[in-house]
Amino acid sequence: MSSNAGPWGSLTSILKSEMMKDMKFAKSLAEAENFIFSRLGSSIRLATPLGLGKPNQLVNRIYERAKKDSRISLKIFTALSLDFENPKNELEKRFLGPFYSRHFGDDYPHLTYLEDLHKKQVPSNIHLHEFYFQAGTLLKNENAQQSYISLNYTHVARAVLDHDINVIVQMVALSKDRSKISLSCNPDLTLDVMELYKKSQKPLLMIGIIHPDLPYLGGDAEVDASFFDFIVESEEVRHSLFAVPRVSVDEAEHLIGFYASQLVVDSGTLQIGIGSLSDALVNAMIMRQKNNALYRKISEHLWKGRADLHQKIHLNVLQEGLYGTSEMLMDGFMHLRKAGILKREIFDHDESARRYLHGAFFLGSKDFYHWLRSLSGADYEGLSMTKVSKVNDLYDPHELAIRKQRKNARFFNTCMAVTYLGAAASDTLENGQVVSGVGGQYNFVAMAHELEDAQSVLMLRSTNLKNNHKASNILEVHGHATIPRHLRDVVITEYGIAFLKGESDDTVIRRLIEIADSEFQEELVETAQRNGKLSKEYKIPSYAKDNSLKRVKEFVQSYKDEFKLFPFGSDFTIEEINLGKSLNQLKKAHTEKLLGFFVKGLGVSKNKYSAELERMELYKTRTAKDFFYQRLILGALGK
Structure with a gap:
């Protein structure tokens, strides 16, 4: 929030701070619930942040009240409703139960609306709309699939305004003083939504629920108490994050990450996602920084006979380092900061500060949350949480400065499938089911095409299992493209890099085809030639003829000390890792x-395990x- 000008502005700021120190926060969630209903009556149109920022306990109270009273109309607008998977059988229960208790705590408040959604028991007076699902958890759920709203992240704030949301409930952190x-x-969205509502002069209630373990981060995320209409600081809110x-x-994931790491340019800009491919990329970047000789040796081995690609890859140590701008902050940025890679700073005109990292929301491991809570000095000051419109696009009063800051940008994302013409499917199956x-x-793909020297990099495994049968992720067509083919740029599988921008x-x-699995290459060639899209003279080159998982595994195993199963540690014990593999079989x-x-x-022998x-x-x-x-597990463990 901008400060007031002049001496009176400074005085006002001081008075506000002093008033907040003496402010009496509400001591119970029931008070917040009653405040909302007393102000809004029986029509509640509620938005709550995606991911970690949901105050689940308050959302549950509001949902349960509407569930018991059909006269209440409740709309919930959100995304990424987090939960952990329920065990499907007794073996899973024996395995997951103790892990869940240890990792998430016995006090984690599950979202009641999510439980009812899975049971198909959401009352008719309640409508749930999400614009991003926890991956794969709501496939074939008719209510969720029909109520899903497909949106670019930067368009969500406008949709909140259009849906006439009248209350936002959000988990927040309180400063030490x-x-x-x-x-x-x-x-991410809260700041953008507030700006739109102020312009439109529509009423909007803001409810903040303080969680004592939520990291206190500054930048644009830091606001005065006056930002909220109601704040709760309660002993009830002590659950594990x-x-x-x-x-x-x-x-395969390690090789994809290694290939991707060779596209990163020193003194550049970085955006990465979450999950195993992100971890593989970060692991390879740290190898490049800490063990550059070995990194170069592996690269030379991979690109043997491909001198044509050497001019497009980068193998040097990242001396000047990188600046990060990512809608989502996760563990990878912590590891890159610790490794001395995430260190290039830009001057943030909005905040009059130097920053090495901008993020719109964060989600990660316990170690990541601990790191965020313990930041100090330059590590703390250089990290800024901000609105998603500032991170995900260029349309800003300081656009020219932002363009200069985001030099040599590399935006890494994952997808599920790519058509042989370069369109990518990242969120929806062929039948329309949203994953x-x-x-x-x-946003990031489009931005890469607008920035000089930027690249949009889509990473995917070359194959998947469909009904227990191997299938190619490089296809002739896919019914639902997330990224249209005119925005094709760089695609990476475990078999290499395909540079596509501006090509025929x-x-x-x-x-x-040359980075597809060999089992499917000839079929792709025949289809493309039959459709008149590929020269009849084309033959698969020798360097791409042995694209097999067997070869990938052999290669990675020859460098197994650098490509570990859990490169950044595991929340599972050794026994649980062994059991996990067996139970998966x-x-x-x-x-x-x-x-x-x-x-x-x-x-x-049972004594062996x-x-x-x-x-x-x-x-x-x-x-x-x-x-x-017992014997089932021993049979799987002994395989």
Whole structure:
């Protein structure tokens, strides 16, 4: 928020701070609930932040009240409603139950509306609209799929205004001296929405719920108490924050990340997402920085015989470092900062400060939250949480300055499939079922085309399992493109990099076929040639003929100390990692194969895997069912 000019402005600011120190916050969530209904009556149109910033307990109280009283009309507008997957059988329950308790805590408040959504029990007087799903969790859920709103992230604030939302509830942080409030994990849409509502002069209630463990971050996220109509500081709000478990990175993902890391330019700009491909990219960038000789050796091995691509890749140590601007901040930026890579600073005109990182929202591991809470000095001052419109596009009063700041930008995102003409599907299946959402991906792809020397990089595995059968992720067509082919730029699979920007359709098809799995290459060639889009003379070059997962695994295993399964540690114990692999095998197995695991398990000594069996409470068996489970697991562990 801008400060008032002149000496009276300074006095006003001081008085506000002093008033807030003495301010009596409400002590219960019930007070906030009653305040909302007393002000808005029976028509509640509520927005709450995506991800971590949802005050689940207050949202649940409002939802339950509307659920009990059909005279209340409740609309909830949000995204990324976080929860952890319910165990589907007894083995999963034995495995996940103790982990959930340890990792998320027994006090984590699950969203009641999400539970009812899964059970198909949402009352008719309540309408839920999300613009981004937790990936894959709401497939085939008719209510969620029909109520989903497809939006670019930067257009969500306008949609909130158009839907006439009348209250926002948000989890916030309180400064140590109790003089300020931080929007912390979610200034992203809240700041943009407030600006639109002020311009339109529509009424909007702002409710802040203080969580004592939420990191207090400054920049644009820091606001006065007057930003809110009602603030709650209650002993009820002590639950664990939703922390994303650190994920494993397999061989194919490691190679994708390594290829991607070679596109990063020193003194450039970086945006990355979340998940295993992001971790693989960050791991490779740190290798490039800390063990450059080995990094170059691996690169030379990968690009053997491809001198034509050497001029397009970068292998040097990042001396000047990178500046980060990403809608989502996650663990990767923490690792890059610690590694001395994320250090290029830009001058932020809006905040009159130097920043090494701008983010719109954050979500990550427990270690990441601890790091954010412990930031000090330049590490703290250089990180700014801000509105999504400032991060995801260029349309700003300081646009010319922003363009200069975002030099040599590399915007990395993941997708599910790419057509051989370069269109990408990132959020929706062929049948229209939404997996996740557009989010900010389109924003960053479009921005890459508007910035000088920028690249939009889409990363994907070359294949997937569809109904237990291997299928290509490089396709002839896909019914729902997130990124149209005219915005094609760079695509990476475990088999290499395809540079597509400004190229002809024939060239685009060739390059994508050459990073496809060999099992599907000839079919793609035949289809493209039959459709008149690929020269009849084209033959797959020798360097692309052995695109096999076997070769990828062999290559990565030869450098296994650099490409670890959990490059940044794991929230699972060694026994749980072993069990996880085994349970995954059992989950995919058909009846005959399950029987095979059982028979094999009869010949495996339980003492060999006593720790794993103790973890599952199956070392000692009391029933025939327990014995069957024990031998199933031993059969899978002994594979």
